[in-house]
Amino acid sequence: MPSADLSWDGPLAVITLDAPPLNLFDEAMVADLRAAISSVARSASARGLLIRAEGRAVSAGVDVHVFEPLDPRSAEALWRDWFTMIHELESLPIPTVFAAHALCLTAAFEVSLACDLLLAASSARFGLVEIVVGLTPSMGGPQRLAERAGPARARELVFSGELYDAATLERWNVVNRVLPDDGFADAARAFALRLANGPTRAHAATKAIIRTQLAGGVRAADEATPALSGALFGTSDLRGAVASFLRDGPGKATYTGR
Template sequence: MPDAPIDLTYDGPLAIITLNAPPLNLFTPDMMAALKSALAHVTDSEARGLLLQAEGRAVSAGVDVNFFTTLDAVSGAAVWRDWLDFIHALEDLPIPTVFAAHALCLTAAFEISLACDLILAAESARFGLVEIVVGLTPSMGGPQRLVERAGPARARELIYTGELFGAATLEQWNVVNRVLPDEGFREAAHAFALRLANGPTRAHAATKLITAAAARNGARAADDLTPLVSGALLASEDLQNAIASFLTDGPGKATYTGR
């Protein structure tokens, strides 16, 4: 619909959620409701990958501050629980998720990016958790996910200062995965995500489970999980078809069809 704050489209196996509430893609209850609806659609679809991106001069300028005037301690806690449910659903998707930041990316949008598997950023993109300007701490899981990527000291620095950080700096801190040229960024990010979506979905899902277990509970916890999730891959259509195409067509020509 033309007035919807987000767009959901598909390019073959790749689902694409686009923030489309110009000029600043501000986060409101309507924006979050639309995102939750789109994510539910992707979850129920046959998508093998997800790209999150934005239209406009900013990825997002963050949450609409007017919304905070409607909240008290009780209703605010309920909102954060609801919005964290979205973060968890995004994180738990059993397919690769890629966030593409082409420009300024603040607060809620930045926190959503941290729940994705990979973050791609244009050279001129800037990121910030600037909640200190209204006396708040980031409450959509950003601090704890920054700790996973960059460590607690960097997370505190980014949040305490409320400063904006460039893509190159956050790549050095292991927050951003890749910095790409501004020119052609959208097309490059799309191609990258599509390549992942065309890969072995079941193997990617196993990788997500193993790396999450290692990040949160250590390598031995991931070791305990690996035989279960990796062993199950031997029954997947992806693996069986890939092995057949490998043996028929040779190395580097495997195809993944099925789950």
């Protein structure tokens, strides 16, 4: 069985980290996770993605054995290679949700930050603890934390190497929602499935608008929005939803997901 397994729940792609006991990120985990993300990217039927984990931890982070043979040149090459996976995940034109049910460290935390939304169980804890081996988080964690929580919070979390609970990171706008431990897996899947059953092309436009704002500011997003929104009027989703709204009333509009 792969360390990161891809399954389907209707239109929802589900990638499950499952390499007991700690779901460590080694070469096999990264290769399997990369392959699963690429499969979702190639799929014509994927309308949402949920990344979750089995076991007592989401992940204890990178297997330190990966670092042992590295020198500066090979380490740079490793991080550039692993960033291609992060960027492919971020570029998916569908809603992506990460569900953290327990301890979520280093690489897994950085993968979660590359997803659109991060759901956490109330007892989940998070950390970028690379300082224990004299390293800085190198899969995009600091910059994506700064994007969500601001630069001072990002520096605090990385400099301290401490573990942070879900409630704290929700206050910092890193975690989107904290859900009860009891029933967390089902609740997270239901939430992701609801997004996957939504208007996929509209979600893709929303992602593009927000990414443009982050890269170029509000005016850049304003410039991009008319074309992105205008294109939606050529989709069966919007045409069908408008017709059903006018026919059946508010709250009863329907669409097919593309």
